[in-house]
Amino acid sequence: MAPRKEQQIFRATLDLLAEKGYDGLTVEGVAERSGVNKTTIYRWWPSKAALLAAALVEADLLTLEQPDTGSLRKDLEALVTGMAGLLTRPPSADVALAALGAAVRHPEMAAAARRFFTERLAGEAEIFERARRRGELPASADPLLIMDLLGGAVWLRVAFRGMPLDDGFAARAVSAVLDGVVREDGTCP
Amino acid sequence: MAPRKEQQIFRATLDLLAEKGYDGLTVEGVAERSGVNKTTIYRWWPSKAALLAAALVEADLLTLEQPDTGSLRKDLEALVTGMAGLLTRPPSADVALAALGAAVRHPEMAAAARRFFTERLAGEAEIFERARRRGELPASADPLLIMDLLGGAVWLRVAFRGMPLDDGFAARAVSAVLDGVVREDGTCP
Numbered sequence: 001m002a003p004r005k006e007q008q009i010f011r012a013t014l015d016l017l018a019e020k021g022y023d024g025l026t027v028e029g030v031a032e033r034s035g036v037n038k039t040t041i042y043r044w045w046p047s048k049a050a051l052l053a054a055a056l057v058e059a060d061l062l063t064l065e066q067p068d069t070g071s072l073r074k075d076l077e078a079l080v081t082g083m084a085g086l087l088t089r090p091p092s093a094d095v096a097l098a099a100l101g102a103a104v105r106h107p108e109m110a111a112a113a114r115r116f117f118t119e120r121l122a123g124e125a126e127i128f129e130r131a132r133r134r135g136e137l138p139a140s141a142d143p144l145l146i147m148d149l150l151g152g153a154v155w156l157r158v159a160f161r162g163m164p165l166d167d168g169f170a171a172r173a174v175s176a177v178l179d180g181v182v183r184e185d186g187t188c189p
Numbered sequence: 190m191a192p193r194k195e196q197q198i199f200r201a202t203l204d205l206l207a208e209k210g211y212d213g214l215t216v217e218g219v220a221e222r223s224g225v226n227k228t229t230i231y232r233w234w235p236s237k238a239a240l241l242a243a244a245l246v247e248a249d250l251l252t253l254e255q256p257d258t259g260s261l262r263k264d265l266e267a268l269v270t271g272m273a274g275l276l277t278r279p280p281s282a283d284v285a286l287a288a289l290g291a292a293v294r295h296p297e298m299a300a301a302a303r304r305f306f307t308e309r310l311a312g313e314a315e316i317f318e319r320a321r322r323r324g325e326l327p328a329s330a331d332p333l334l335i336m337d338l339l340g341g342a343v344w345l346r347v348a349f350r351g352m353p354l355d356d357g358f359a360a361r362a363v364s365a366v367l368d369g370v371v372r373e374d375g376t377c378p
Contacts, residue, residue, distance in 0.1 A: 021294070101293035104286040104348060105210070114351050141370045145342070145361060148350075152341020153334070155349075159293060161337075162303050172334060180369030181330045 001044060008034045009041060010059035013051055018094035022102035022109055027051065053112035056099060057119050061092050066123050072131035073174055079124065080150050080170035087158045088165065097159060121147060149177050190233060197223045198230060199248035202240055207283035211291035211298055216240065242301035245288060246308050250281050255312050261320035262363055268313070269339050269359035276347045277354065286348060310336060338366050 012033035016025045027048055031038035045051035056062060064086065067078035086092045103113040121144060128143040153173050157163050201222035205214045216237055220227035234240035245251060253275065256267035275281045292302040310333060317332040342362050346352050 097293040100349070101290045104290035110351060113349050117345075117350050137371060142361065142365075145365055146370060148342040148345045149338045149362065149365060152343070152345035153337040154341070155345060156306075156337045156341035160289070160302050160344075161306050162299060172331065173338065176331075176334055176338060176366055176369075178369050178371050180365075180367050181335060182326060182367050 001040075005036060006058075007060055009036055009051075010055035011061060013055040014059055014061055014095040015091065017052065017102070018091065018098045021098060022052075022106055025052070049108035049112065052109065053115055056112050056116045061095060062086060062116075064120075066126065068127075068130070072127065072134075072136040073178060075127045075131070076146075076150065076174045076178070077170040079127070080154060080173055083151060083154045084158070084165045084169065087154060093158075100155075100159065146177055150174065190229075194225060195247075196249055198225055198240075199244035200250060202244040203248055203250055203284040204280065206241065206291070207280065207287045210287060211241075211295050214241070238297035238301065241298065242304055245301050245305045250284060251275060251305075253309075253312075255315065257316075257319070261316065261323075261325040262367060264316045264320070265335075265339065265363045265367070266359040268316070269343060269362055272340055272343045273347070273354045273358065276343060282347075289344075289348065335366055339363065 009030060012030045013025070016029050016033060020029070025048060027041055028038055030036075030051065031041055034041075041051065045054055064079065064082040067075045067082075069075050069078060087096055099109070099113060099116075102109040104110070124147055125143060128137060128141070128146075131137040132139065150173055154165070157165060157169075198219060201219045202214070205218050205222060209218070214237060216230055216234075217227055219225075219240065220230055223230075230240065234243055253268065253271040256264045256271075258264050258267060276285055288298070288302060288305075291298040293299070313336055314332060317326060317330070317335075320326040321328065339362055343354070346354060346358075
């Protein structure tokens with residue numbers, strides 16, 4: 001399928017998820033919204049769950065550019081800023097929160113969410129590989145843990161606490177995880 | 190109201206939320222499940238949202254004991270272990286995930302979730318106060334950020350990644366935030 005047509009289908013899928021919730025999302029509705037024939041959609045994705053999983057992982061709307069700034073700190077700050085943007089600005093914020101709400105109620109949606117986070121981590125692995133080659137990160141450091149701390153903090157603050165993320169949030173969160181919080185200035189004496 | 194009766198009402202409220210979701214939760218249902226008269230419940234909590242907010246904040250089911258081990262590290266490890274237990278073991282896991290799913294769709298439920306997290310942070314503030322008095326934490330350290338990193342990591346891994354939390358998770362997560370990940374052994378030379 002042509003990439004532009006595929007993105008139209010994904011965008012219609014995610015918009016309908018945000019508007020109607022998982023139960024209200026139908027392949028028929030996606031066909032109508034995207035202007036693509038229903039049988040064409042079914043030929044590529046055999047079910048609503050398969051279509052939604054593909055849309056979550058591949059839609060431009062939820063894609064974060066993988067930063068490559070030359071420093072782990074700046075790469076992670078860019079990732080946190082990107083995640084914060086996705087989770088606070090419509091339409092991506094509505095889509096992400098609807099997906100989250102559906103993931104805890106529908107096993108097939110939970111599988112799509114897991115695939116989304118697994119694909120993300122695979123992309124983020126390069127950031128940590130480069131940092132190791134530059135000597136910025138010891139071999140013992142755990143990229144999954146680092147991403148769970150940073151990504152989790154953004155989710156918790158935005159989705160559960162309903163708090164805004166100020167400009168300094170990314171730098172403070174990344175510094176806490178890279179440098180630790182027990183030293184006054186975040187560096188070794 | 191007698192504390193035991195109140196806990197019966199809260200527990201019925203949370204169980205019904207987990208079983209039927211926010212839309213299926215009714216004060217009538219809570220009255221039936223708890224054996225407490227509907228008008229009595231309404232006298233104390235004027236709406237379903239008010240009852241649910243009270244249940245989230247005050248129910249024994251979701252209460253974490255505030256640790257006081259004498260060390261910030263052990264206190265935070267105990268908190269993370271406690272959060273992990275709440276989010277992975279039924280019935281509290283079902284309740285927490287149902288509350289999360291509802292919070293992203295219902296504004297009044299989101300307000301209840303915010304109140305829950307605000308009350309938690311107020312309890313956790315004592316842990317950080319004691320740590321400061323013992324000289325374990327500089328004045329610049331931000332308890333809200335520390336709790337968002339740790340609590341967020343637990344949520345992300347359990348609720349979104351669907352991954353188990355092994356026994357060492359709490360110690361590794363707390364060490365990442367207290368000591369940072371950029372030094373091999375987590376301590377200054």
